[in-house]
Ligand SMILES: Cc1ncc(C[n+]2csc(CCOP(=O)(O)OP(=O)(O)O)c2C)c(N)n1
């Protein structure tokens with residue numbers, strides 16, 4: 001017997017749960033302004049998150065998937081992207097989309113059931129939230145193929161959850177990325193749950209990162225509560241994608257500090273006390289403590305930041321609340337370039353009924 005292949009899955013952490021440096025500080029993190037910018041984005045994300053849940057509870061929006069506890073995942077990767085890269089997100093990617101220029105009002109509009117929330121005024125090629133679990137990987141692979149054919153030095157970043165990695169489309173996307181050498185980065189937000197299904201029941205694989213090995217490229221794990229590590233590893237992977245057309249899979253380890261969505265009640269299945277135990281790892285306090293230790297963050301700055309973020313969110317909620325309701329007949333729009341006759345008639349009927 002001989003061993004014909006040997007694989008390893010590395011794990012990256014730079015700032016540990018008690019805010020000590022355990023890895024080399026990347027260049028961007030030597031700039032405290034940059035770190036404060038990341039911290040600010042994470043705080044804004046959490047304030048927006050809390051408000052969105054309240055809006056759903058009071059009937060102002062239809063549903064909402066919380067990102068509580070996973071801020072470092074989305075802020076870190078959003079920050080690592082170049083403007084011209086393409087983001088192919090899933091429904092939990094709020095903070096990443098905010099960093100790409102999507103507005104909070106647009107996001108609230110979408111979660112109130114209005115498709116106009118998907119037409120980002122900031123333009124660009126980013127895709128809107130993807131709801132069908134696992135489907136976005138193939139869309140991302142398609143876009144990455146186009147970029148490669150057009151010889152554009154841009155990369156695609158696509159994100160999914162731990163549950164999505166059991167979907168066939170996830171494997172298909174990874175396979176084609178490997179065999180065609182696509183400029184793509186797959187990020188898995190492994191938040192330990194797929195609604196009520198725990199990670200342990202999702203797959204017998206030791207890591208999700210190792211799924212890349214079967215597709216012929218590297219997979220790695222990153223501490224998803226360490227925004228510095230997430231930002232750095234995603235930036236390295238994006239650069240490899242852009243420059244060498246080498247795909248990477250990054251399994252970011254986080255914890256869902258919330259129900260799956262506002263339609264869920266995790267107290268029915270989440271072991272009691274687990275969320276509190278995991279909270280010790282949450283990403284905001286970890287970075288704040290580090291910034292305080294560096295002497296670049298104070299209680300006064302914290303207070304101001306919280307107030308500023310609340311104001312920004314309140315303004316966005318106001319903007320959202322003043323957008324007139326979509327007309328019912330617009331549900332026929334944007335499905336076809338030219339609406340087939342039968343639907344055109346129905347559209348006209350709906351329009352008349354609501355005149
Ligand atoms: C194809 C498909 N199957 C089922 C669902 C219902 N569903 C919505 S979210 C979800 C769990 C996904 O979990 P995971 O991929 O871990 O992402 P997370 O929500 O935890 O971030 C399921 C089964 C769906 N939206 N699409």
Ligand SMILES: [Mg+2]
Pocket residue numbers: 161162163189190191192193194195
């Ligand atoms: Mg999950």
